[in-house]
Amino acid sequence: xxxxxxxxxxxxxxxxxxxxxxxxxxxxxxxxxxxxxxxxxxxxxxxxxxxxxxxxxxxxxxxxxxxxxxxxxxxxxxxxxxxxxxxxxxxxxxxxxxxxxxxxxxxxxxxxxxxxxxxxxxxxxxxxxxxxxxxxxxxxxxxxxxxxxxxxxxxxxxxxxxxxxxxxxxxxxxxxxxxxxxxxxxxxxxxxxxxxxxxxxxxxxxxxxxxxxxxxxxxxxxxxxxxxxxxxxxxxxxxxxxxxxxxxxxxxxxxxxxxxxxxxxxxxxxxxxxxxxxxxxxxxxxxxxxxxxxxxxxxxxxxxxxxxxxxxxxxxxxxxxxxxxxxxxxxxxxxxxxxxxxxxxxxxxxxxxxxxxxxxxxxxxxxxxxxxxxxxxxxxxxxxxxxxxxxxxxxxxxxxxxxxxxxxxxxxxxxxxxxxxxxxxxxxxxxxxxxxxxxxxxxxxxxxxxxxxx
Amino acid sequence: xxxxxxxxxxxxxxxxxxxxxxxxxxxxxxxxxxxxxxxxxxxxxxxxxxxxxxxxxxxxxxxxxxxxxxxxxxxxxxxxxxxxxxxxxxxxxxxxxxxxxxxxxxxxxxxxxxxxxxxxxxxxxxxxxxxxxxxxxxxxxxxxxxxxxxxxxxxxxxxxxxxxxxxxxxxxxxxxxxxxxxxxxxxxxxxxxxxxxxxxxxxxxxxxxxxxxxxxxxxxxxxxxxxxxxxxxxxxxxxxxxxxxxxxxxxxxxxxxxxxxxxxxxxxxxxxxxxxxxxxxxxxxxxxxxxxxxxxxxxxxxxxxxxxxxxxxxxxxxxxxxxxxxxxxxxxxxxxxxxxx
Numbered sequence: 001x002x003x004x005x006x007x008x009x010x011x012x013x014x015x016x017x018x019x020x021x022x023x024x025x026x027x028x029x030x031x032x033x034x035x036x037x038x039x040x041x042x043x044x045x046x047x048x049x050x051x052x053x054x055x056x057x058x059x060x061x062x063x064x065x066x067x068x069x070x071x072x073x074x075x076x077x078x079x080x081x082x083x084x085x086x087x088x089x090x091x092x093x094x095x096x097x098x099x100x101x102x103x104x105x106x107x108x109x110x111x112x113x114x115x116x117x118x119x120x121x122x123x124x125x126x127x128x129x130x131x132x133x134x135x136x137x138x139x140x141x142x143x144x145x146x147x148x149x150x151x152x153x154x155x156x157x158x159x160x161x162x163x164x165x166x167x168x169x170x171x172x173x174x175x176x177x178x179x180x181x182x183x184x185x186x187x188x189x190x191x192x193x194x195x196x197x198x199x200x201x202x203x204x205x206x207x208x209x210x211x212x213x214x215x216x217x218x219x220x221x222x223x224x225x226x227x228x229x230x231x232x233x234x235x236x237x238x239x240x241x242x243x244x245x246x247x248x249x250x251x252x253x254x255x256x257x258x259x260x261x262x263x264x265x266x267x268x269x270x271x272x273x274x275x276x277x278x279x280x281x282x283x284x285x286x287x288x289x290x291x292x293x294x295x296x297x298x299x300x301x302x303x304x305x306x307x308x309x310x311x312x313x314x315x316x317x318x319x320x321x322x323x324x325x326x327x328x329x330x331x332x333x334x335x336x337x338x339x340x341x342x343x344x345x346x347x348x349x350x351x352x353x354x355x356x357x358x359x360x361x362x363x364x365x366x367x368x369x370x371x372x373x374x375x376x377x378x379x380x381x382x383x384x385x386x387x388x389x390x391x392x393x394x395x396x397x398x399x400x401x402x403x404x405x406x407x408x409x410x411x412x413x414x415x416x417x418x419x420x421x422x423x424x425x426x427x428x429x430x431x432x433x434x435x436x437x438x439x440x441x442x443x444x445x446x447x448x449x450x451x452x453x454x
Numbered sequence: 455x456x457x458x459x460x461x462x463x464x465x466x467x468x469x470x471x472x473x474x475x476x477x478x479x480x481x482x483x484x485x486x487x488x489x490x491x492x493x494x495x496x497x498x499x500x501x502x503x504x505x506x507x508x509x510x511x512x513x514x515x516x517x518x519x520x521x522x523x524x525x526x527x528x529x530x531x532x533x534x535x536x537x538x539x540x541x542x543x544x545x546x547x548x549x550x551x552x553x554x555x556x557x558x559x560x561x562x563x564x565x566x567x568x569x570x571x572x573x574x575x576x577x578x579x580x581x582x583x584x585x586x587x588x589x590x591x592x593x594x595x596x597x598x599x600x601x602x603x604x605x606x607x608x609x610x611x612x613x614x615x616x617x618x619x620x621x622x623x624x625x626x627x628x629x630x631x632x633x634x635x636x637x638x639x640x641x642x643x644x645x646x647x648x649x650x651x652x653x654x655x656x657x658x659x660x661x662x663x664x665x666x667x668x669x670x671x672x673x674x675x676x677x678x679x680x681x682x683x684x685x686x687x688x689x690x691x692x693x694x695x696x697x698x699x700x701x702x703x704x705x706x707x708x709x710x711x712x713x714x715x716x717x718x719x720x721x722x723x724x725x726x727x728x729x730x731x732x733x734x735x736x737x738x739x740x741x742x743x744x745x746x747x748x749x750x751x752x753x754x755x756x757x758x759x760x761x762x763x764x765x766x767x768x769x770x771x772x773x774x775x776x777x778x779x780x781x782x783x784x785x786x787x788x789x790x791x792x793x794x795x
Contacts, residue, residue, distance in 0.1 A: 086692055088667075088692075089667065089668070089692040089693065092664075092667030092668075093667065093695075126693065127693070135657075135699075135701060135705045136699065136700040136701025136705055137657065137661075137697060137699055137700070137705065138682065138697070138699075138700050139661075139664055139695070139697045139698075140695065140696050140697075140698070141668075141693060141694070141695045141696075142693050142694045142695070143692055143693030144692060144693045
């Protein structure tokens with residue numbers, strides 16, 4: 001005897017499929033939860049920073065919906081059934097193919113019966129889907145599932161004082177403009193204008209630019225929103241990908257999308273209702289580690305090195321997704337605390353334009369601020385060997401350093417040397433009176449240095 | 455080289471001209487599961503056969519009617535005999551690289567519409583519901599600029615030449631020929647056919663692509679005289695799936711089976727026929743008493759006429775095993791009754 005059985009019409013099959021596709025963008029498994037009057041499908045992404053749930057109302061969405069406990073005994077009957085199935089399997093099973101009467105050869109779906117059996121030894125536990133197609137083709141699937149209770153994300157509505165509501169179609173038009181490579185989405189409102197900014201920060205590894213900074217801002221008048229009560233000048237940052245997945249689903253239905261949130265690093269809830277389906281998404285917002293900066297992408301794009309990577313923030317934040325509040329964790333200390341590292345960071349942040357020559361650029365990170373350099377500047381380096389030339393050049397200013405670089409034959413060795421001199425300064429920092437002959441020669445190519453620029 | 459020398463002075467033993475390399479490509483693309491194709495030339499046409507591990511065989515026969523001109527001067531010994539008496543062994547027989555042949559045939563973009571998909575034929579067919587090789591309105595074919603394709607073969611040891619001409623561009627390709635292997639054909643007992651079904655090829659394709667979602671290794675095919683008539687099922691690690699053609703009489707053009715016939719085949723092998731399933735209009739599914747499955751696809755050629763693509767499959771040896779999924783199936787039926795009540 002089936003624990004749960006329900007029937008989908010071709011139209012609702014299509015919607016069910018859409019929901020599964022949307023869930024598939026969050027996680028590769030779907031958690032199914034059935035109670036007496038509704039079926040809930042949820043997905044939580046691997047970093048636990050985004051949660052999606054679709055609630056299908058038994059009497060509204062399905063042609064037939066019947067849930068019964070595993071035993072007829074009313075005390076023993078379960079009031080809930082949970083399982084977990086690979087989304088990939090479900091998506092292919094519920095592939096909604098619209099019946100097109102003009103194409104006689106096509107096998108369109110006429111009816112889809114789903115039942116779940118969870119026997120205690122007698123019957124095999126299977127998720128059974130029987131799809132009746134035209135011409136009497138019957139497709140049946142018996143999927144295995146894992147009986148696991150789903151993880152739900154909680155959202156405290158009361159504390160979310162920011163609220164807006166907008167048509168899903170309008171929102172979809174905006175989302176289409178977000179750059180394909182962008183990662184974060186910043187929502188900001190000021191004086192009756194709401195800006196949705198999708199952006200990517202510059203990521204560099206050595207001289208190689210891994211990611212170009214990109215920013216797309218769409219400004220909308222608050223009139224476009226059917227409801228809008230949001231704190232002025234509040235930046236809230238979520239993942240563009242998640243937002244796109246949501247709007248991708250909401251946009252195919254004509255509905256109103258509501259968003260609720262409080263402040264950065266607290267979750268944001270996005271909800272909408274399409275006939276018989278309640279959709280709810282909870283997204284972690286990225287913590288505001290740059291409270292002072294007013295624009296999502298500061299002019300000095302290299303300031304990214306100052307901030308912890310957004311992913312890290314997300315992951316850290318996600319651990320407390322259930323909690324309404326959390327404190328932004330400090331930037332992860334990947335390397336041992338290093339005076340020069342700290343110093344270099346402080347230098348990066350200063351709003352000066354980048355050095356004109358890219359080969360010089362890494363110096364900015366490796367060199368401590370010029371004052372520090374000067375402090376350790378040995379006077380007699382002129383008389384030393386060739387490899388010490390750079391040190392000499394670095395004695396004065398950045399310009400002097402550039403000149404010395406030009407004296408060298410190729411930029412590669414130049415980089416090496418500047419790196420060497422960096423080590424030199426570090427050495428001096430440790431014990432300052434080493435004779436110059438014991439200074440370390442360059443041992444590592446600059447291209448081998450990882451993790452210092454991000 | 456010496457053998458080539460023998461034939462060299464005379465005219466090539468085979469020459470044919472086709473007005474459309476596309477047709478040839480479409481048909482040959484159906485059997486592109488093996489690296490080499492064996493070609494046998496006869497007075498009636500060209501026979502292309504490929505095989506894999508001696509359990510799967512695909513044959514495309516290009517009838518001479520597909521060519522605008524077709525000349526075949528068979529070696530003297532063979533020509534003396536009666537035409538119909540030829541066994542393939544006596545005919546000019548050689549192997550060439552199938553992928554090279556296909557690349558050549560589409561050198562002018564014979565398949566422009568589908569070239570993107572060309573590299574991944576397993577791509578689910580639903581994006582390409584419409585016949586995927588259909589030419590678009592501005593293709594060269596539609597504009598009447600169709601290229602001419604000349605095939606020739608001088609004789610044993612010489613290359614198989616393909617000359618393609620299109621809009622004053624001529625490409626000459628000489629494909630090296632290899633010694634023929636003479637694998638035995640998969641024996642199919644025409645006098646001991648136990649099941650014969652003719653149906654829309656599209657439906658078979660649909661069923662197979664549906665089943666492939668469970669990533670199975672084995673495909674079970676069953677045909678019974680009453681409902682569910684014809685059933686394809688597969689078991690994968692995510693569960694099992696089956697497609698039943700329950701309205702046998704309406705759905706299946708011909709359905710002849712005297713008693714339950716059921717066999718299993720390697721799923722990947724059946725999938726190798728996917729391109730043919732998609733391209734063909736009808737398929738004849740036949741099984742003999744040894745379980746050899748023959749799928750014969752009827753492909754409608756643009757501009758009238760039909761061609762056939764044949765596949766033969768050797769079944770898995772059936773051991774005494776508890777087929778738990780058929781058990782499940784029967785239990786399942788009972789449950790359904792309960793659910794209805």
